[in-house]
Amino acid sequence: MDYAKRSPASEHPFLAWVKKETGIVLNRSQREAVLHKEGPLLLLATPGAGKTTVLNLHIAYLILEHKINPHQILSLTFSRASARDMETRFQNLFGRVISQPVRFSTIHSFAFQVVTDYLRRQGRPYKLIENEQGVTSKGAVLKSLYQKHNATVVSEEKLEELANAIGYVKNTMIPVENLETIDFKINHFKEIYLSYEEYKRKSYAPTILLDFDDMLTLAHDILEREPGILNFYQKQYRYILTDESQDTSLIQHKIIEKIAKPQCNLFVVGDEDQAIYGFRGAAPQYLLEFKKTYPNAKIIAMTENFRSSEDIVKITNQFIKANKKRYEKDMFTHNTKNKPIQISKFKTEQEQWDYLVQQLARTDDLSSVAIIYRNNASAIGLINKLDKHGIPFYLRDFKNRFFAHWVVEDVLNYLRFSYNDKNIAVLEKIHTKLNPFISKNDLELLKRADADVSSFVNLAKIYGDASKKAQGFLRLQKYFNQLNKLSPHQAIRFIRKKLKYEESAERICNNLGYSFDNVKGILATLEYIAVGLETHQEFAFRLKELEKLMGDSKYNQDSNAVTLTTMHSAKGLEFKRVYLIDLVEGVIPGAESLKKGNEDSLEEERRLFYVGMTRAIQELSLLTVEEYQQAKVDESRFVKEVRQILQPDLKTEGVQGDKQLAAGVFIDHKKFGVGKVISINRGKGTFRVGFENGQVKDLLYSVCIENNLIRVL
Numbered sequence: 246m247d248y249a250k251r252s253p254a255s256e257h258p259f260l261a262w263v264k265k266e267t268g269i270v271l272n273r274s275q276r277e278a279v280l281h282k283e284g285p286l287l288l289l290a291t292p293g294a295g296k297t298t299v300l301n302l303h304i305a306y307l308i309l310e311h312k313i314n315p316h317q318i319l320s321l322t323f324s325r326a327s328a329r330d331m332e333t334r335f336q337n338l339f340g341r342v343i344s345q346p347v348r349f350s351t352i353h354s355f356a357f358q359v360v361t362d363y364l365r366r367q368g369r370p371y372k373l374i375e376n377e378q379g380v381t382s383k384g385a386v387l388k389s390l391y392q393k394h395n396a397t398v399v400s401e402e403k404l405e406e407l408a409n410a411i412g413y414v415k416n417t418m419i420p421v422e423n424l425e426t427i428d429f430k431i432n433h434f435k436e437i438y439l440s441y442e443e444y445k446r447k448s449y450a451p452t453i454l455l456d457f458d459d460m461l462t463l464a465h466d467i468l469e470r471e472p473g474i475l476n477f478y479q480k481q482y483r484y485i486l487t488d489e490s491q492d493t494s495l496i497q498h499k500i501i502e503k504i505a506k507p508q509c510n511l512f513v514v515g516d517e518d519q520a521i522y523g524f525r526g527a528a529p530q531y532l533l534e535f536k537k538t539y540p541n542a543k544i545i546a547m548t549e550n551f552r553s554s555e556d557i558v559k560i561t562n563q564f565i566k567a568n569k570k571r572y573e574k575d576m577f578t579h580n581t582k583n584k585p586i587q588i589s590k591f592k593t594e595q596e597q598w599d600y601l602v603q604q605l606a607r608t609d610d611l612s613s614v615a616i617i618y619r620n621n622a623s624a625i626g627l628i629n630k631l632d633k634h635g636i637p638f639y640l641r642d643f644k645n646r647f648f649a650h651w652v653v654e655d656v657l658n659y660l661r662f663s664y665n666d667k668n669i670a671v672l673e674k675i676h677t678k679l680n681p682f683i684s685k686n687d688l689e690l691l692k693r694a695d696a697d698v699s700s701f702v703n704l705a706k707i708y709g710d711a712s713k714k715a716q717g718f719l720r721l722q723k724y725f726n727q728l729n730k731l732s733p734h735q736a737i738r739f740i741r742k743k744l745k746y747e748e749s750a751e752r753i754c755n756n757l758g759y760s761f762d763n764v765k766g767i768l769a770t771l772e773y774i775a776v777g778l779e780t781h782q783e784f785a786f787r788l789k790e791l792e793k794l795m796g797d798s799k800y801n802q803d804s805n806a807v808t809l810t811t812m813h814s815a816k817g818l819e820f821k822r823v824y825l826i827d828l829v830e831g832v833i834p835g836a837e838s839l840k841k842g843n844e845d846s847l848e849e850e851r852r853l854f855y856v857g858m859t860r861a862i863q864e865l866s867l868l869t870v871e872e873y874q875q876a877k878v879d880e881s882r883f884v885k886e887v888r889q890i891l892q893p894d895l896k897t898e899g900v901q902g903d904k905q906l907a908a909g910v911f912i913d914h915k916k917f918g919v920g921k922v923i924s925i926n927r928g929k930g931t932f933r934v935g936f937e938n939g940q941v942k943d944l945l946y947s948v949c950i951e952n953n954l955i956r957v958l
């Protein structure tokens with residue numbers, strides 16, 4: 246229908262037209278936001294409040310009702326995927342009536358335009374380090390700088406931390422002279438940072454080498470130094486909208502502030518409760534201080550959740566209130582109740598996976614289900630299981646770190662060496678991790694020794710057969726022979742314990758600041774994968790197969806497959822049924838955030854948990870385990886908090902460790918899940934339990950004990 250020929254209605258004609266055209270009926274705050282015209286506006290939205298819908302309608306309103314030229318509107322968001330998503334949704338809704346394009350962009354790509362326009366005009370060539378390959382790629386450059394300043398190689402995780410820390414410095418505008426005041430947990434960070442900047446300045450001179458975050462720094466500088474350019478962008482974009490604004494960093498805010506002035510027609514949408522990119526320099530306080538920057542700003546809260554059932558909205562709303570740094574607001578919904586949030590506790594991850602497989606096997610529409618975890622490490626073992634049961638999955642943020650990790654390489658090399666202990670090329674990769682230690686000098690001597698004899702026998706000869714060291718080498722020869730005959734699962738255990746690999750790995754981790762827990766996790770995962778496999782070749786093949794499966798899972802995006810995603814990548818998505826898994830202390834909240842003085846980081850972990858929970862439309866299950874990656878763990882405090890909200894009359898503290906069945910204690914029943922003992926009838930030998938799904942059951946004590954059905958929590 247032609248917008249000009251819209252029918253008159255008692256409500257605002259634009260909204261009446263929208264209702265007719267799209268079927269969307271807005272609530273009061275959505276209406277107020279859509280019909281906002283000029284000046285700064287902060288739209289504080291809770292999850293599921295319809296942010297994208299409102300943003301798009303507001304743009305259409307400006308164009309259709311106020312005849313604003315679409316070229317003068319700049320809609321910014323923080324990931325390419327959401328910029329694309331917004332554009333598609335806008336096209337679908339208004340493509341027929343608004344022919345001129347609106348600019349949907351990421352803030353980086355806007356900054357890129359400012360910088361490249363400027364450099365081109367100056368006749369200065371530039372390159373992006375993110376486009377470089379091989380030894381000049383950003384990763385390779387940072388790796389070699391780390392190595393230079395620390396005299397040691399860097400692990401993949403540390404490299405990521407380093408790249409994040411560099412990004413953090415630029416996003417939060419930390420002056421170089423203050424770098425030492427911040428503990429980035431990276432040895433010689435300042436030196437690496439300065440060398441990296443110098444490398445970019447010099448390596449292709451006169452061509453300037455830039456990274457993504459330099460775009461922000463430079464764009465900010467240009468807009469500050471060049472009034473003509475600033476004026477151009479201010480005139481070009483009279484209306485600026487930003488989505489996911491809780492993830493905006495200081496420098497991004499400053500850029501937006503500059504171009505929005507002097508009119509400040511700035512439409513900012515965000516939810517500080519969903520700010521989860523603190524490690525990259527984003528912080529919710531910029532939203533919290535919006536009024537300081539724009540004193541005449543209007544603030545509208547959009548707190549109706551259109552997504553989730555009442556059970557989910559009520560509990561998650563209560564849950565996030567434990568955070569202190571937030572706007573006080575109450576999320577509500579008119580949606581009906583469905584199922585209470587379910588909490589299930591399992592002994593091990595395998596039991597948890599079995600449960601998931603069982604649930605998924607009964608599900609027809611797998612695309613409506615998501616399994617969400619804090620760390621990518623949770624995915625590998627689960628995928629192994631899903632694949633064995635033929636359950637298709639779509640992995641949202643596949644990062645191929647696991648299979649290339651040095652620990653995985655080491656284990657494969659130990660196995661390889663057990664087939665041929667004369668292979669010095671393989672020995673060179675593991676020699677420092679063996680016990681007794683094999684030095685570089687030993688390797689040189691070995692290269693000159695008899696190539697047809699075991700390296701260990703040669704070494705024993707070099708050291709003199711009777712020496713202690715020689716005895717150690719001969720023992721190693723025996724162990725590697727034994728290793729060769731073990732099943733893959735036994736072999737990994739053997740490498741860890743008998744060959745003392747774990748001790749060496751711990752030493753390496755301590756020396757280089759890597760996480761030993763992560764290493765143990767990788768070893769545990771390798772053991773899971775190895776279960777049931779017969780030969781070492783099968784094991785190596787299975788690793789390759791899993792790697793391929795994970796890469797190929799992107800083709801399952803639009804098919805009947807369960808989505809597997811980290812909490813970070815789940816933002817903005819929704820699923821009928823959601824399982825949050827591996828909910829234990831040290832994972833979520835993560836170990837770092839549990840340290841004293843890290844309260845801000847603990848709040849960010851709580852927000853992450855909240856983002857995960859609020860993805861669910863109808864069903865939400867929280868799964869926790871007693872043993873994670875082979876170590877005893879405590880249930881996540883966030884699970885406890887949710888349980889407490891679900892059953893406020895119950896005290897969860899102090900119950901653990903009390904193995905006596907008594908009224909008031911929690912039990913975990915294999916079939917019915919977690920519940921509270923209401924009463925005990927000793928005469929009948931029964932006890933009554935109120936389970937978290939709302940059911941109350943009388944159970945026979947003897948049956949429960951004989952079948953090992955319950956545990957007192």
Ligand SMILES: Nc1ncnc2c1ncn2[C@@H]1O[C@H](COP(=O)(O)OP(=O)(O)OP(=O)(O)O)[C@@H](O)[C@H]1O
Nearest residue numbers: 270271272292293294295296297298551552817818
């Ligand atoms: N006025 C409305 N009436 C009915 N449904 C609506 C309305 N507004 C939004 N919705 C629906 O509510 C759901 C959530 O909307 P949307 O994804 O835009 O929320 P959001 O605010 O971006 O959420 P989150 O921040 O959690 O990602 C969508 O399915 C959307 O179609």
